[in-house]
Amino acid sequence: GYAKVDHHREVRQGAPEVIYGASKTKEQMEGIINSLLSHCKENILITRLSTESAAYLSERFDLFYDELSKIGIVNRTEHYSADGTIVVATGGTSDIPVAEEAALTAEVLGNHVIRLYDVGVAGLHRLLSNMELLSKANAIIAVAGMEGALASVIGGLTDCPVIGVPTSVGYGASFGGISALLSMLNSCASGVSVVNIDNGFGAGYLASMINHQ
Amino acid sequence: GYAKVDHHREVRQGAPEVIYGASKTKEQMEGIINSLLSHCKENILITRLSTESAAYLSERFDLFYDELSKIGIVNRTEHYSADGTIVVATGGTSDIPVAEEAALTAEVLGNHVIRLYDVGVAGLHRLLSNMELLSKANAIIAVAGMEGALASVIGGLTDCPVIGVPTSVGYGASFGGISALLSMLNSCASGVSVVNIDNGFGAGYLASMINHQ
Amino acid sequence: GYAKVDHHREVRQGAPEVIYGASKTKEQMEGIINSLLSHCKENILITRLSTESAAYLSERFDLFYDELSKIGIVNRTEHYSADGTIVVATGGTSDIPVAEEAALTAEVLGNHVIRLYDVGVAGLHRLLSNMELLSKANAIIAVAGMEGALASVIGGLTDCPVIGVPTSVGYGASFGGISALLSMLNSCASGVSVVNIDNGFGAGYLASMINHQ
Amino acid sequence: GYAKVDHHREVRQGAPEVIYGASKTKEQMEGIINSLLSHCKENILITRLSTESAAYLSERFDLFYDELSKIGIVNRTEHYSADGTIVVATGGTSDIPVAEEAALTAEVLGNHVIRLYDVGVAGLHRLLSNMELLSKANAIIAVAGMEGALASVIGGLTDCPVIGVPTSVGYGASFGGISALLSMLNSCASGVSVVNIDNGFGAGYLASMINHQ
Amino acid sequence: GYAKVDHHREVRQGAPEVIYGASKTKEQMEGIINSLLSHCKENILITRLSTESAAYLSERFDLFYDELSKIGIVNRTEHYSADGTIVVATGGTSDIPVAEEAALTAEVLGNHVIRLYDVGVAGLHRLLSNMELLSKANAIIAVAGMEGALASVIGGLTDCPVIGVPTSVGYGASFGGISALLSMLNSCASGVSVVNIDNGFGAGYLASMINHQ
Amino acid sequence: GYAKVDHHREVRQGAPEVIYGASKTKEQMEGIINSLLSHCKENILITRLSTESAAYLSERFDLFYDELSKIGIVNRTEHYSADGTIVVATGGTSDIPVAEEAALTAEVLGNHVIRLYDVGVAGLHRLLSNMELLSKANAIIAVAGMEGALASVIGGLTDCPVIGVPTSVGYGASFGGISALLSMLNSCASGVSVVNIDNGFGAGYLASMINHQ
Amino acid sequence: GYAKVDHHREVRQGAPEVIYGASKTKEQMEGIINSLLSHCKENILITRLSTESAAYLSERFDLFYDELSKIGIVNRTEHYSADGTIVVATGGTSDIPVAEEAALTAEVLGNHVIRLYDVGVAGLHRLLSNMELLSKANAIIAVAGMEGALASVIGGLTDCPVIGVPTSVGYGASFGGISALLSMLNSCASGVSVVNIDNGFGAGYLASMINHQ
Amino acid sequence: GYAKVDHHREVRQGAPEVIYGASKTKEQMEGIINSLLSHCKENILITRLSTESAAYLSERFDLFYDELSKIGIVNRTEHYSADGTIVVATGGTSDIPVAEEAALTAEVLGNHVIRLYDVGVAGLHRLLSNMELLSKANAIIAVAGMEGALASVIGGLTDCPVIGVPTSVGYGASFGGISALLSMLNSCASGVSVVNIDNGFGAGYLASMINHQ
Numbered sequence A, B, C, D, E, F, G, H: 001g002y003a004k005v006d007h008h009r010e011v012r013q014g015a016p017e018v019i020y021g022a023s024k025t026k027e028q029m030e031g032i033i034n035s036l037l038s039h040c041k042e043n044i045l046i047t048r049l050s051t052e053s054a055a056y057l058s059e060r061f062d063l064f065y066d067e068l069s070k071i072g073i074v075n076r077t078e079h080y081s082a083d084g085t086i087v088v089a090t091g092g093t094s095d096i097p098v099a100e101e102a103a104l105t106a107e108v109l110g111n112h113v114i115r116l117y118d119v120g121v122a123g124l125h126r127l128l129s130n131m132e133l134l135s136k137a138n139a140i141i142a143v144a145g146m147e148g149a150l151a152s153v154i155g156g157l158t159d160c161p162v163i164g165v166p167t168s169v170g171y172g173a174s175f176g177g178i179s180a181l182l183s184m185l186n187s188c189a190s191g192v193s194v195v196n197i198d199n200g201f202g203a204g205y206l207a208s209m210i211n212h213q
């Protein structure tokens, strides 16, 4: 097959292999999973897994599948390799699919994750009433579309790394996530960095790295 | 002269003529002021007035000039034609020139104005400790560059019209105000509208309209 | 459930709760409506409500539904809490869905609304022959796509706040509403502000705020 | 010399050679003028001619120079080769330099030109009171920055070709003329076409072509 | 009905009414056609008419319909009100639908039209072998996507007005017509102006205006 | 004074106050420094400090000033509060000013910093020969303009968090840092996040946060 | 028919005719193929050929069709007219369709092609272990989406021309290939040039030209 | 010193080291030149060398300096290592500085170069009268700003690789070279590829690579 499966990555990078399912056929994924299983028995993560491909893989592997975030996990096993906590917050309910991609990624990588959804800046009391939770996190993932102010506001309220994930949620001048992306990049709060629009996986992975230090 | 001075606007629009000074020579402005003085004796507003032109006009008229906001006012007279209050808030200190353009415009149009500067969302306590002030305003002007989240946050905290003024303050991905502009246009809080980048005058004028209803 | 229903918003913001239906399942909306009904019996507004979800909700609630604007209202009741009038104008017939979102929002919030549709600037006589109507408004909502000049022209003809709503109507260099958005932001007329592309709801809400002052 | 002087263009295109002065040294222009004079004695047009280069050329040729529009004309001679009239209109006073580039170009090509400056759409009466002038034109050049609505409004009021010239006048979201450019391209009025931002020359040349048919 | 049919436009603009069919229901169009027929018996033009709506209208009116360009004409009658010729040229075969919108518009307005398709600049001999045709035109419409160089090259070869129509044909960095649009706006040849991307109608209408002078 | 100095931030965020010098007068900065010194005696960081303002402050305070990065530090004192190492790498020599902003920020916050400059991806051997250094870092800051591939390549070679800082270095299609910004946001390597263009400070601050966990 | 088939191109350009299938009907293509077969018996290349059109043409001609790259070849015949080798490399597996368009184009034009797929810069060892292959190529085609760094890295490792093909693969800030396009244009390695997003054909054609010198 | 001088590049890439002078101090460049001279005695190329730095280096080395293109060459020596010819063509005279950067680069690398300046597509006869020259080239560099059609037209006329160099020449909608860049990327002629805006060096280097095959 074409895809060069990377057996050494766990060694070099200290984390299990991840399959980016977006443009792979179900047969390609089946092949990659089989190849990976030869050296890694648990928690193989597949992102952007379509419902249809998930059905196919379910018949062949022990697959956990989350419809909302399109996350699949082969041979999912609970394990915690870090003590700290990662908080995943969203501005609205429409941001939850991306947030779940981040949360499930972080969990599969051995982290305790707390979800804090629909706490956008247009209703600050929702965020302020959770200050205690926020202040205990080792890393916070702020998932928001539209004006994307959540990352800045959380960054100002806490002193741990905040990873902003702009989402493509919204319409008109949200321009598929550009508005939120620019907001987050321009954050006036220190400690905020940004990953690609809708890249919940990247944020979960990075938060896990930070939480494992 | 080329410029068609509009003697009927005060009648039609209920407000004195305003001169946009940005691309006019000092002699052109002198001519327009003289023409306007024939029917309107006080509070002629000049925006974007350069220091050099201000010096020239000062020798010919009774000119108030604010270096920071580049606002000039011929025959400035204090007067209050509306009871309510307009709050002008900024995210940072660099937004103050634009804020002053808004505040001085609103004052010259007969409004009480309260300034609330440097209350950006990266330090929420600064805003929250001024909730009483905010809640009494008839209109609030939120002036902010960078991530421009101020308009959303204020919009969520209050129930009066909020006019967002994105500023060109910042660097990199602030793209001369585009980031703040998009943020404000995407505000999740109801009651927020937006004027052009750096358009303090437009915001002050609109706030005055609302405060006079 | 995930969505944090905000029972205090009516108190803080003086307006009934609004549900943004765009990315919610019909079951989620049913839950939110039930929760809201516990403290607010009438005029629950749902924007961006799909025809399919509207059918589902109709079987469970007394739902008014406008196919064109995708507006739903649970327990709709006529009531007028402000004396003044809001005019909603459009440039063309394709802008009417967005205009209706604005008009129905303003009505549900207790305002008298006059519709003035298809009065775009390429045929000025249509606008000029309605000058009397325009001059009596407390707030005007100008809904236009393509070159978006309607907001400027109305702004120049009247002395009340004009809220521009750019629409995504058009093709080619209209770029999904960007052309109209930029036009409106650059308006040379005073008193014009802008909301997001296609955001009829935001314009109706703001106009209501202004009309209630 | 590098520049390939095009002695045949007058024959092929029926118009005298024009020198685009923007990136040429004064010595290069001197050489080109001398070359052109060998076969064309009058009305050599130079656009974007800097004040400094104009001074240099004035000492060597009979040069008309307009400081505002940066137009230079060697051996200027009044002549009219077409009967009709071209109207050049501007939205504001800041658009006049570009308008003069158009007007002087059209005049040098043998056209009667009427200037109608500062008639922007935020004060419609200024345009409407000139309807008679507009209705007699063979071609109208609409020069405007900011929201650029002038082209559409004039296009709707008249039945001759309207050439829109967006200008880079403005600030913020005018984006150096993009806003006006998009407005004009999206004009809902028939008969409107557009040339490059600030391209007064191109508009004057095209209007002359149309007026000579 | 909502649409304000404009019975005076023919008088003011000297051309029959045109219906922009893009966002109108077939019933709306039926109503407008009936209204127009009361004062104008022939050659009612409908642009962007869907196949489905065309079928509906065909049962009620004598409708000519061109599938490719989506042009419909009610009571089509050949008539020539101008002597000159309009040439419509395209760069490739994919540009033909837009070109036909232009050509049919010009014909319905009483012009002789010559089509010159697939003569793009990557094969110059195709254009050069048609120089005689080009040189006799009163106006030339250059329809091209991708690099859009056709307008410039034709502009350089002829001395009549050239109207560039960028098309959304292409992929990748053609960005839905932006590449061709910018090329045409930057044309180094004099006499070239531009209409909106894919706006064959606008180009045909303008060419007719010029041809009727 | 206008600026609201935030005496509580050190407590809340565990880091000394930082002054963003870009748009402050030297007198404003003097005032803020004096205010800060009342509760924090050492290592007051000033970013974007102009040479001229630095000269002024040097006469009043014990100021370290780095011409290249425009970083100033009042009462600089070496101290190490974290054991790990932060690597700051650049693609070229032109990226060094931004890199020094990051490195000096990280040092003032108590971190050991290793500089690895001019190791861009067009000469991979320069990076590969430093693998040992890279593999020992707790956080890596990758500073690069132009194609910005450095962050991805380093991210693929290591298993610690990589913070990408796009720089505005370059010309043409680098578009002031947009090219590098997009590259870094699209990184295929896990663990990479991005801060604003030229935001060395933000990267240094975040790296320090991570290194102190 | 409309399309002007260009029988002289092979003579002028030394290569067989190519049909761009994207916007042609199957009947149009049939006609063009028949016309071409009259003077060129083998290896007629059709790009962007839909599966449906391929089925139609298969019944009429001896057609090779590659589903993945949408390449069709009528009367395919193996032949090698150049000695050197062209390498086609991709960053990921999703880039393979575009790479195959390039590879099959180069093969049909008489070149030896080596495929090196899924060797993106986030796993450098995959590239480095193929250095020998790379160093023997006469031209290398680097096909990559997302951050598009592959072209730069290969350009730095080799001394032959590298042709970058940005792909529209990715999501969010990859913006349909813009990110990769800008990366490649800004390459710091010498010898790199770029073709349009997803233009595998153009890259294969150019590589063949270079390999035949 | 910071810059890592790369003594092995000549070996790996078969070409002398080149110094990108844009952001280096004259002292930095002096150091790099001295380092390079230790292993390479002739033809050290410096691009983007400021007049001031050139003066400094002239006193220390045997420096050829071309004011127009800002190219410097230490120990320039004529030598020809390839038989073929490279043609460098420009659309206008303003493109010459970039063209000279390309031409001088190609010459220093051992190529015969023919210059064909000011042959833009708005006057095709200038190009057509040089067909013989064009048809003999091994590689052609097409340098053009504004509409950038030169690359396509030349690509259609010849059968050798054409390297497009968009220039930032122009105003308005040329957007600093974007218009020309997009034109060239969308070229309908086969064999055209593109380098960065104003990147004459890159084009000259690539042309030399091709000419040496």
Ligand SMILES: Nc1ncnc2c1ncn2[C@@H]1O[C@H](COP(=O)(O)O)[C@@H](O)[C@H]1O
Binding pocket: A017, A018, A019, A020, A021, A047, A048, A199, A200, A201, A202, F188, F189, F190, G092, G093
């Ligand atoms: N949703 C995602 N977004 C961005 N990168 C991802 C995503 N999911 C997986 N990846 C990355 O893609 C790599 C796998 O790509 P592949 O080999 O194409 O399956 C993983 O190692 C991750 O670094």
Ligand SMILES: Nc1ncnc2c1ncn2[C@@H]1O[C@H](COP(=O)(O)O)[C@@H](O)[C@H]1O
Binding pocket: A092, A093, B188, B189, B190, C017, C018, C019, C020, C021, C047, C048, C199, C200, C201, C202
């Ligand atoms: N069409 C709309 N566009 C923008 N904002 C809206 C729209 N409809 C509702 N909203 C806002 O969304 C809020 C409700 O969001 P949610 O809690 O997600 O249903 C309301 O309070 C409004 O401020």
Ligand SMILES: Nc1ncnc2c1ncn2[C@@H]1O[C@H](COP(=O)(O)O)[C@@H](O)[C@H]1O
Binding pocket: C092, C093, D188, D189, D190, E017, E018, E019, E020, E021, E047, E048, E199, E200, E201, E202
């Ligand atoms: N394809 C088109 N593109 C742009 N404008 C058009 C088009 N077709 C018609 N129009 C214009 O739209 C007007 C009719 O619009 P409407 O009243 O909405 O049908 C006509 O008078 C034309 O000026």
Ligand SMILES: Nc1ncnc2c1ncn2[C@@H]1O[C@H](COP(=O)(O)O)[C@@H](O)[C@H]1O
Binding pocket: E092, E093, G017, G018, G019, G020, G021, G047, G048, G199, G201, G202, H188, H189, H190
């Ligand atoms: N996928 C492609 N992308 C860009 N250009 C192509 C492609 N396929 C073919 N072409 C070009 O299109 C020409 C044929 O266009 P046509 O005459 O419309 O079929 C060929 O000579 C190629 O130069």
Ligand SMILES: [Mg+2]
Binding pocket: A154, A155, A156, A157, A158, A159, A160, A189, A190, A191, F013
């Ligand atoms: Mg913080």
Ligand SMILES: [Mg+2]
Binding pocket: B154, B155, B156, B157, B158, B159, B160, B189, B190, B191, C013
């Ligand atoms: Mg509010």
Ligand SMILES: [Mg+2]
Binding pocket: B013, C154, C155, C156, C157, C158, C159, C160, C189, C190, C191
């Ligand atoms: Mg008004």
Ligand SMILES: [Mg+2]
Binding pocket: D154, D155, D156, D157, D158, D159, D160, D189, D190, D191, E013
């Ligand atoms: Mg008209």
Ligand SMILES: [Mg+2]
Binding pocket: D013, E154, E155, E156, E157, E158, E159, E160, E189, E190, E191
């Ligand atoms: Mg011409």
Ligand SMILES: [Mg+2]
Binding pocket: A013, F154, F155, F156, F157, F158, F159, F160, F189, F190, F191
């Ligand atoms: Mg890594």
Ligand SMILES: [Mg+2]
Binding pocket: G154, G155, G156, G157, G158, G159, G160, G189, G190, G191, H013
């Ligand atoms: Mg190389």
Ligand SMILES: [Mg+2]
Binding pocket: G013, H154, H155, H156, H157, H158, H159, H160, H189, H190, H191
């Ligand atoms: Mg060719």
